[in-house]
Amino acid sequence: MIGCGCDVCLSTNSKDQRLRTSVLVQSKHTSIVIDTTPDFRYQMLRSKTTHLDAVLFTHQHKDHIAGLDDIRAFNFFSGNAMDIYANSSTEEAIRRDFYYAFSDKRYPGTPELQMHTIGEAPFFIGDIPIQPIHVMHHRMPVLGFRLGDFTYITDANFIEQSELDKIKGSKVLVLNALRKEKHLSHFTLQEALDIAQLTGVPQVYFTHISHQLGMHEAINAELPNHAQLAYDGLCISL
Template identity: 45%
Template sequence: MEVRFLGTGTSQGIPIIGSDHPVCLSDNPKDKRLRVSVMITWNNYNILIDCGPDFRQQMLANNVKRLDAIFYTHEHNDHTAGLDDIRPFFFKQGDIPVYAHERVLKALRKRFDYIFVTENKYPGAPGVKENRIENKPFSFHGLTVTPVNFMHNRLQVFGFRLEDFAYLTDLKSIEDEEVQKLSDLKVLVISALRIEPHHSHLNLEEALEFIGRVKPRTAYLTHISHMMGFHDEIEQQLPPNIHLAYDNLKIEV
């Protein structure tokens, strides 16, 4: 299984438009972050987790030629706004399967109604195949996918476990029975917004505590804001098995 970090930034990305914050002015490519998303390649299938506003740029940067599914964590703009840009894949492959909670599908239908309609569809509009998921495992071409349920302040979000890999973004609180789904992981990806506490995201200290609780072999931090600090400086402060993810990083699981 290969995991590509397409974007590792928070909702505004880094640099933020018009910002003179030192991290936003950094020349280090690892301090430049598109909106958060990963692509998992398993058995020649490309699975995208979240399709945000930088989707087109991310596909071009990684020379992606096929998209087999989109798994949605939740409906916020930085995780969904790129759906229209699936058109090149749709024209080659047909309807693109999307997997999401019914609430998220409802939000997508409202925002992208022209994609979801079945009658009098606008020529050139892409199409999707809806797959409603609940908090129970489902199969994707023989791969068992286990949703992990947690809260982003007051909004329900799904993370996903695929074999020995798990991806959790926009996490703030989680029940013990959901944490149990994360045992014996080789790789955990977890969001860590910044140093200071935040009302709807784990900060760095909270993310490190969570990693210590789950005890994966290796962990990567994502959904990072400019307020985290410079990539290289924070990376040096982390334990040997924990890393800041960065855009276009590829790992094998």
């Protein structure tokens, strides 16, 4: 956190040094990023990602869309527009904030984006099946996603039972857990543990973690065997 001198912010443990929340999902033939954070460029460089087929967006808050302009690098290498998937409100925000990418007379070098509106129905990106999961971020409807056996939900504080049912049968669940104290729009650590238990998913990782949660190693030691904190650079194989 900018300007903070707490133990977490001053920690030399790389697992306490977190960028904004995003994930890269790869199959044999397809690569998808969920959310282009303000750190998107560095995240792609650090992970040595050279190919990307599509971007899924959870919602329109700036910590999840602000890095979209750097998609232009993938446009250059592929020679194609990038497929962008979002709900209607997020699509509206993207078209507003990155208006120059949708102009009738685009300036050379601006990102090339092909928008797709997400509704209720499942769909495929390449060989990866996508099941949208509708959750609440305080009063804002946002999206989580089930991609095969992997479910990813961030920025949520409420999930209807019908949406929880879509998670069941996953092998891995990634879920937000901001801190231990109550928050207006994010699950606490205990709330996230409770939600995970309701789904019955055998392996759970917590993400979108605030410095207020505490040191990575200390919090991990408190968690049950099936749950742990995610960290930057974590790789999960299914």
